[in-house]
Amino acid sequence: MLDFREIEILDFIKHNQECTSKEAHEGINAQISYATVKRILTKLTSEKLLLKKGQGKGTKYIISPAYELLQPIDLDNYYEKEIDERIIKEEFNFNLIPETLSKISVFTENELEKLAALQNLFKKNISLLTESEYKKELERLAIDLSWKSSQIEGNTYTLLETERLLKERETASGRTKEEAIMLLNHKEAIDFIIDNPDYLVPLTISKIEDIHSILIKELMLERNIRKRRVGILGTNYRPMDNEFQIIEALSNMCDLVNKKENIFEKALLLLVLISYIQPFADGNKRTARIVSNAILMNNKYCPISFRTIDSIEYKKAMLLFYEQNNITRFKEIFINQFEFAVKTYF
Numbered sequence: 001m002l003d004f005r006e007i008e009i010l011d012f013i014k015h016n017q018e019c020t021s022k023e024a025h026e027g028i029n030a031q032i033s034y035a036t037v038k039r040i041l042t043k044l045t046s047e048k049l050l051l052k053k054g055q056g057k058g059t060k061y062i063i064s065p066a067y068e069l070l071q072p073i074d075l076d077n078y079y080e081k082e083i084d085e086r087i088i089k090e091e092f093n094f095n096l097i098p099e100t101l102s103k104i105s106v107f108t109e110n111e112l113e114k115l116a117a118l119q120n121l122f123k124k125n126i127s128l129l130t131e132s133e134y135k136k137e138l139e140r141l142a143i144d145l146s147w148k149s150s151q152i153e154g155n156t157y158t159l160l161e162t163e164r165l166l167k168e169r170e171t172a173s174g175r176t177k178e179e180a181i182m183l184l185n186h187k188e189a190i191d192f193i194i195d196n197p198d199y200l201v202p203l204t205i206s207k208i209e210d211i212h213s214i215l216i217k218e219l220m221l222e223r224n225i226r227k228r229r230v231g232i233l234g235t236n237y238r239p240m241d242n243e244f245q246i247i248e249a250l251s252n253m254c255d256l257v258n259k260k261e262n263i264f265e266k267a268l269l270l271l272v273l274i275s276y277i278q279p280f281a282d283g284n285k286r287t288a289r290i291v292s293n294a295i296l297m298n299n300k301y302c303p304i305s306f307r308t309i310d311s312i313e314y315k316k317a318m319l320l321f322y323e324q325n326n327i328t329r330f331k332e333i334f335i336n337q338f339e340f341a342v343k344t345y346f
Contacts, residue, residue, distance in 0.1 A: 088323035
């Protein structure tokens with residue numbers, strides 16, 4: 001989170017558009033030294049909340065186009081307001097993908113260094129495993145992912161019941177047939193990307209539709225790009241209801257991900273953007289989690305099970321992206337869950 005001095009400096013620059021470090025120091029009320037202001041400006045620039053223009057004494061600071069995307073937000077304070085009290089972006093932001101996200105990286109250098117170190121640990125760990133040991137760990141992660149991804153969508157199977165279902169095809173008493181099918185479909189989708197690791201490279205709309213089709217098989221849900229309006233529980237954000245606009249947004253997303261070089265950024269963007277676009281009548285977040293993991297696995301990165309994330313916290317982070325196009329909380333979840341996966345399974 002930002003401290004009061006950083007917030008005050010950002011507010012000053014927002015209201016003055018461009019300013020030098022000296023102007024920022026003279027314009028704020030906080031009693032801090034000029035050297036401290038310069039350190040804060042450097043920090044905020046490294047975190048991509050500010051941009052620099054010019055050089056030397058003529059350097060000016062402006063609010064970054066990524067500010068809304070990356071500014072820290074106190075989630076508890078945000079959700080103290082009820083749905084109708086929150087000031088939000090109610091409609092899909094058509095500039096987000098082709099303009100903002102195409103020009104920035106959503107991770108800071110420190111975050112990328114942490115993720116890279118974890119990936120190196122993963123590579124070291126799996127180099128010590130036999131093929132059968134690696135497959136066993138991957139199977140364990142696949143079960144956890146199937147369970148948690150389904151639980152986020154309201155599935156009531158426990159983890160132990162899920163393991164029994166996926167390993168022995170034994171359904172749990174008191175659960176619905178649809179819940180069992182959802183879990184089995186998850187496992188089938190994961191097995192598909194394990195067996196076809198390069199299937200989503202390059203990423204295309206039709207390939208995303210294929211993953212979605214596996215996930216909704218036998219669930220009496222509509223396949224392919226939706227042609228009608230959908231609503232999202234807990235928010236006043238309204239996804240697009242025009243089929244051609246949905247296709248255009250998906251196409252922009254595929255282009256963006258295909259052009260990005262960093263694998264972590266590809267995976268995170270898919271997690272949030274497929275859910276944000278809501279291309280399908282149902283199963284969007286499930287599809288996002290599988291497609292995101294497919295990108296990780298294709299590049300021999302550790303997949304993520306999301307096992308320890310609370311379902312409500314996941315949904316709050318997703319709603320924050322819907323309503324404010326703010327990725328900070330979801331980015332935190334992604335980093336924490338990647339670390340958990342590396343240290344738990346391999």
